[in-house]
Amino acid sequence: MELLQLHYFIAVARLEHMTEAARSLHVTQSSLSKTIQRLEDDLGVPLFDRTGRKLRLNEFGTRFLRRAERALFELEQGKLELSDLSSPDHGTLELGVTSASLLPVILRKFRNKRPNIHFHVQMLSTQEMVTLLERGEVDFCLSSPPIDKDDIGCQVVYIDPILVAVPKEHRLANRTSVSLAELKDEWFVGVKVGFGTRDLMDAVCRSVGITPNYVYEGDEPARLIYLVEAGIGIAFIPSTARNYRVDIKYLEIETHEVVREIALLWHKSRYISRVAQEFREVVLEYFEEISKQTI
Incomplete structure (x- = not known):
């Protein structure tokens, strides 16, 4: 053989x-x-x-x-x-994410520490992430929701509130919060089924008898705020994905404490290089910093 x-x-x-x-x-x-x-x-x-x-x-x-x-x-x-033993200052870090909104800041912080390390980042649905983790093909993943499987390590690093993003001309734009019931006739833009935030909010809406009417479904979460700004629809946006350069309003959700858990994931049997360990430290430090800012 x-x-x-x-x-x-x-x-x-x-x-x-x-x-x-x-x-x-x-x-x-x-x-x-x-x-x-x-x-x-x-x-x-x-x-x-x-x-x-x-x-x-x-x-x-x-x-x-x-x-x-x-x-x-x-x-x-x-x-x-x-490879880690022979060339500890070089190599490629294999990463997977379900949302890339936080990744640029984290990668910039890490690159300042290890400028010779290359990155390969994949935007994945939850199931795609599970598949690559189980095959041991990625060093770490940043995922929402967390994944509970025997061979996958999981550490929740941040609790992220979900907000409602509306255009500045929207009827709710002068509000600071809104109930889910008030959104039942709205048009929504969102990511496809299989992405953590979409699945979470679909379940929350079902629990109060609402089925969001999606007029756009994509696989690039960062695009949603621009579609909201253009007046295509409103969107459920995690607080960490807010973009203050876009002229839209963010409203808190009343009566429901809707949050997503962001988790760092890895395969328990995959060899974790020194570079990967340092990346993990940068991730933990970053989320500890933004947690302090929201207190």
Whole structure:
């Protein structure tokens, strides 16, 4: 059994499509098919059920996938550890976020400490974040909501109130607070289902018998305040995502203490480099600072 066979098998197993897997691996489909066939011959069992061009992991494949992912995960952690020991002042920090509003300040603070470290940041839905964490493909994630899983470490770093953002010409713009019931006929702009703030506010609204009417749903939370300013709709915005350069009003929500929890997440078995540990310290220091400012 070869490592290449395991890499190829995992790619096919995750996509369950030979052509797409070959494209992602930058190999020919015939080469990939032959490699998978050799692996099945070595193991003595088929790993996929095949119907025409369609593939589906069978029970053998499902069980073997868990082992293969674990084996390659441990090898990757070994590479990270050796790289950290040999070049502690260089490397790449792999990060995931469900909202990027706080990230520029945090990254600037960290870059001032470690200017030679590169970043790779991905904007993710909650489920996408869980997938990358479980695969050990990211160092840390900043997520709302927190994630409760056995293999994922989770530390809540900030409690962030949710506000209602309205255009300055809106009928509620002269108010400082509003009840959810007053918003039942409003048009909303928001992120798609699967993002923490959207899922949280949909649940809160359902609890009081309201279904927000979304006229825009996207995957870039930072864009929402500009859509509000343009009068497209109103939005639920976390207090830390406020942009005071945009001419809109932010209202507190009456009767409901609506907050999101921001959490720092990591895979418990992933090797945490010294650089990653320093990044964690910067994150904790930053949220401690803004917590003091709101007291």
